[in-house]
Amino acid sequence: MNVWDIGTILEASRQFLNGEDVYRQVAERTYMLRQSTGLPLYYHGFAYLPQALLIFAPFYRLYTFIFPAENNLDLRAAELVLPYPQIHVFLLLIKMPIILADVVVIYLLSRREPRLGLFYALNPYVLFITAIWGNFDPLVGLFLLASYLCFHERRILSGFLYGLSLIKIYTIVLLPLFIVRSLSSWREFAKFFLGVSIASLPAICYLFVAPNSFLNAMLFQGARPVNGMNMYHVASIVQGIFFQTAITRVAMLIFASALLFLTYMVLRERLPMLNSMVMLMLAYMTFAPVTNEQHLAALMPLALLSQRFDRKLCIFPLLFTAFNATYIYFATPIFWTDIALRNLYVALHGAWAEAIGPYSSYVRYFISLSFAFLAFGNVHNHFQLQMPALDKRFPAIRTALPTAASGSPSYKTG
Amino acid sequence: MPNKFLAGLKRRTLVDILFVALIISLSFAPLICPMGWDGRAPRTFVYQDETYCVKYSDETVSTDKPHIFLLEGWPIKSLIDVVELSDHQSFVNGLNLYEDLESHGRLMDDGLTIVYSGSSPMLTKSITVTDEEVIVRYESDQPVELRLTLWRWYFSAVEGSDYRGMLLPLKVEPKKTLNFEFIDGGQTYRGVVKLSDEPLNVEVCRDSIGLNKIIIDYVGSHLSIGIALDETGRYSFKIAKDLLYPLMSIFSGLAYLGVRRYAFMVKIRPNRT
Numbered sequence: 001m002n003v004w005d006i007g008t009i010l011e012a013s014r015q016f017l018n019g020e021d022v023y024r025q026v027a028e029r030t031y032m033l034r035q036s037t038g039l040p041l042y043y044h045g046f047a048y049l050p051q052a053l054l055i056f057a058p059f060y061r062l063y064t065f066i067f068p069a070e071n072n073l074d075l076r077a078a079e080l081v082l083p084y085p086q087i088h089v090f091l092l093l094i095k096m097p098i099i100l101a102d103v104v105v106i107y108l109l110s111r112r113e114p115r116l117g118l119f120y121a122l123n124p125y126v127l128f129i130t131a132i133w134g135n136f137d138p139l140v141g142l143f144l145l146a147s148y149l150c151f152h153e154r155r156i157l158s159g160f161l162y163g164l165s166l167i168k169i170y171t172i173v174l175l176p177l178f179i180v181r182s183l184s185s186w187r188e189f190a191k192f193f194l195g196v197s198i199a200s201l202p203a204i205c206y207l208f209v210a211p212n213s214f215l216n217a218m219l220f221q222g223a224r225p226v227n228g229m230n231m232y233h234v235a236s237i238v239q240g241i242f243f244q245t246a247i248t249r250v251a252m253l254i255f256a257s258a259l260l261f262l263t264y265m266v267l268r269e270r271l272p273m274l275n276s277m278v279m280l281m282l283a284y285m286t287f288a289p290v291t292n293e294q295h296l297a298a299l300m301p302l303a304l305l306s307q308r309f310d311r312k313l314c315i316f317p318l319l320f321t322a323f324n325a326t327y328i329y330f331a332t333p334i335f336w337t338d339i340a341l342r343n344l345y346v347a348l349h350g351a352w353a354e355a356i357g358p359y360s361s362y363v364r365y366f367i368s369l370s371f372a373f374l375a376f377g378n379v380h381n382h383f384q385l386q387m388p389a390l391d392k393r394f395p396a397i398r399t400a401l402p403t404a405a406s407g408s409p410s411y412k413t414g
Numbered sequence: 415m416p417n418k419f420l421a422g423l424k425r426r427t428l429v430d431i432l433f434v435a436l437i438i439s440l441s442f443a444p445l446i447c448p449m450g451w452d453g454r455a456p457r458t459f460v461y462q463d464e465t466y467c468v469k470y471s472d473e474t475v476s477t478d479k480p481h482i483f484l485l486e487g488w489p490i491k492s493l494i495d496v497v498e499l500s501d502h503q504s505f506v507n508g509l510n511l512y513e514d515l516e517s518h519g520r521l522m523d524d525g526l527t528i529v530y531s532g533s534s535p536m537l538t539k540s541i542t543v544t545d546e547e548v549i550v551r552y553e554s555d556q557p558v559e560l561r562l563t564l565w566r567w568y569f570s571a572v573e574g575s576d577y578r579g580m581l582l583p584l585k586v587e588p589k590k591t592l593n594f595e596f597i598d599g600g601q602t603y604r605g606v607v608k609l610s611d612e613p614l615n616v617e618v619c620r621d622s623i624g625l626n627k628i629i630i631d632y633v634g635s636h637l638s639i640g641i642a643l644d645e646t647g648r649y650s651f652k653i654a655k656d657l658l659y660p661l662m663s664i665f666s667g668l669a670y671l672g673v674r675r676y677a678f679m680v681k682i683r684p685n686r687t
Contacts, residue, residue, distance in 0.1 A: 037520055234441050234443050234444060234663075238444055238446070241453050254436065365662060366666070372437065373666060373667075377670070380429075380430075
């Protein structure tokens with residue numbers, strides 16, 4: 001399991017069910033970190049929209065019903081101790097929303113093309129993110145996919161689903177697209193806005209109840225230092241947080257400029273909705289200061305519908321985790337059941353670290369570069385309109401690419 | 415139509431080139447040496463200037479507190495290991511600084527200050543860097559017994575001797591200055607440890623390969639250790655490992671541009687159905 005992220009959901013669910021402000025602890029710990037070190041550090045706690053708690057907290061409550069006593073799990077302890085069988089039951093329950101989301105995605109994709117559903121069901125990257133690590137980006141992927149599929153027929157539902165996808169705030173990059181495409185009539189726009197508003201009610205509540213801590217936590221998402229599997233990965237190798245912060249400012253400028261430009265181009269060229277969504281999300285993953293391995297999982301369902309998405313992209317996050325993630329993320333909970341197993345895993349990991357340790361930063365950078373170039377190239381591909389062949393040696397191009405009767409691309413299909 | 419297409423193609427190529435240029439620019443970040451103190455995590459700090467690099471509690475080795483490096487080389491400076499003050503084998507009143515005490519570091523105006531809690535009396539360590547030396551100060555509100563260890567793998571000599579074949583313990587005359595030497599990359603470096611007070615006892619230790627440890631015993635409430643090197647700023651041609659990042663980005667960028675340019679004409683990717 002991804003110990004830190006699952007621990008974040010666990011802690012936040014517990015606080016939420018106890019009636020505590022989940023964001024206050026994040027703000028307080030960030031303040032304490034800064035005061036005690038003199039560094040502009042952030043505490044990486046629960047920094048998602050509160051809709052996520054409404055999804056996961058019930059499953060945590062179910063866990064406490066099954067284990068009314070001896071249900072304490074501390075996934076942030078320096079020395080991790082995992083009680084069995086509680087940890088297995090807890091992990092199954094807390095991953096249940098994500099697993100169910102994958103099932104629905106498979107169903108929705110299979111309805112359009114059975115091979116797409118099969119590809120998604122058996123994709124190692126999807127299985128890794130959902131079943132092994134337990135990140136909830138596939139849940140975001142379901143919301144985006146469903147929002148797109150019902151955008152033209154059920155505007156309110158589409159808005160509601162898009163509002164839910166904002167539990168990972170990075171889908172905000174699609175908001176201008178949805179708004180402009182909804183402006184075909186004021187009625188349609190109002191419907192979409194209503195759906196988003198309904199989904200955002202928990203966030204609106206927090207804005208009234210605990211605005212400072214809530215906004216502080218959201219601000220963290222926009223101010224995180226550069227990190228992850230992207231072209232800025234090399235900056236995480238530099239020595240200190242002050243310098244990384246300076247690079248982050250540059251990265252934010254690049255990111256904002258790129259997204260604004262691409263959004264403008266998408267809207268001006270009136271590209272198909274699917275292509276536009278996939279392209280903007282890919283652009284986010286290319287230019288954003290922070291691109292974690294699990295982010296692509298939010299795009300996969302939509303992207304698989306697109307004929308222009310390069311499926312090789314999902315290989316790179318898998319490779320990246322092998323050289324980036326701490327060994328606990330792969331060892332828990334199975335290898336923690338037994339001291340002998342744990343020692344074995346520690347030994348294996350030690351041998352792995354000794355073998356690749358001196359080179360791991362270079363390998364990570366190479367993987368990040370490969371992902372950045374491939375993703376950027378894919379953004380290009382989604383931009384390219386169907387056009388006649390440049391070279392007469394390849395006349396097949398003229399007939400292979402479909403065009404609408406008017407010669408312009410269709411808006412409603414990818 | 416073909417002219418418009420060609421113009422579009424040129425625009426797309428320009429965008430690709432700009433993207434590659436951006437990535438190559440970013441790849442030089444590790445070669446930039448920001449001056450002064452910085453930190454990476456709640457307990458990890460680093461200092462860098464034109465001469466010295468000081469790492470405190472580096473992620474890979476949590477016991478070096480601090481680990482002092484010399485920056486040297488041309489055209490890219492690389493780190494020369496000078497000496498490490500290890501908390502793992504340092505003691506105050508018999509308590510191990512790493513195992514028995516909690517340490518909290520904070521950047522202040524004049525440097526890094528570390529407070530050790532869990533002992534009585536309280537101990538504070540501060541690290542400052544001047545043009546000539548790195549100064550590590552230990553302060554307490556009461557006299558304490560300090561046993562500090564300075565490590566290097568390996569010293570070639572301490573006070574002019576490598577202590578080969580001598581009887582244990584290898585005692586050095588306790589005085590306020592200790593000269594040491596080490597060899598790195600075929601070059602001999604000479605340095606000095608300057609103490610603010612005369613220590614009670616100084617010993618050196620060696621293993622089968624060479625001298626690797628200087629032990630300083632001191633009783634008092636204030637001890638300042640200054641570590642300086644003679645003849646810094648030598649220029650020797652060294653390929654810094656950090657150059658690999660720009661090289662990788664250039665290679666990847668050229669490969670990307672090549673694929674973007676030639677794949678369109680060479681391989682037609684059929685639409686997936």
